[in-house]
Amino acid sequence: MRLAAGLLIGCVLAMPARAEVVSIADAVGTSLIVEIAWNDPVDLDIFLTDPPGETVYFANRLAKGGAVMGRESGCAEAAQGDGPYSETIRIPTALSGRYRVSVDFIKDCGNTTLKADLRVVVKSADGTVLGRGKSDVQYRNLNPVAWEFDVK
Numbered sequence: 001m002r003l004a005a006g007l008l009i010g011c012v013l014a015m016p017a018r019a020e021v022v023s024i025a026d027a028v029g030t031s032l033i034v035e036i037a038w039n040d041p042v043d044l045d046i047f048l049t050d051p052p053g054e055t056v057y058f059a060n061r062l063a064k065g066g067a068v069m070g071r072e073s074g075c076a077e078a079a080q081g082d083g084p085y086s087e088t089i090r091i092p093t094a095l096s097g098r099y100r101v102s103v104d105f106i107k108d109c110g111n112t113t114l115k116a117d118l119r120v121v122v123k124s125a126d127g128t129v130l131g132r133g134k135s136d137v138q139y140r141n142l143n144p145v146a147w148e149f150d151v152k
């Protein structure tokens with residue numbers, strides 16, 4: 001029993017943090033920017049799945065729904081100096097429904113970091129913060145549901 005309980009607790013602790021879904025009201029049809037930011041000098045990659053289910057990321061840079069890759073940061077940026085580092089995806093005309101942010105910790109860039117904490121922010125075109133949250137991702141893992149928000 002003790003072993004089973006220990007394993008259960010270990011599994012729970014190892015799971016990525018998962019926040020509640022954030023609602024962003026009166027945003028359908030508006031322009032949004034989704035940003036992840038982190039302080040560790042490592043390479044994280046942002047993924048954004050739109051309400052129809054298409055995922056925008058470095059290898060699919062423009063969704064039929066309009067979302068498009070923005071800024072990217074990798075080991076070159078990590079080597080240039082202190083963070084925070086960030087990646088963005090722009091949504092020129094937000095669709096109604098749920099957007100899911102996934103984050104991949106693809107390269108440690110020569111560092112020993114095994115878990116990277118990150119912040120997620122959704123902003124309007126004028127920079128107003130409409131929603132924010134935080135998550136984390138383990139080295140060489142994809143956190144498939146780092147953060148979600150509903151555009152209404």
Ligand SMILES: [Ca+2]
Pocket residue numbers: 043044045046072073074087
């Ligand atoms: Ca990256």
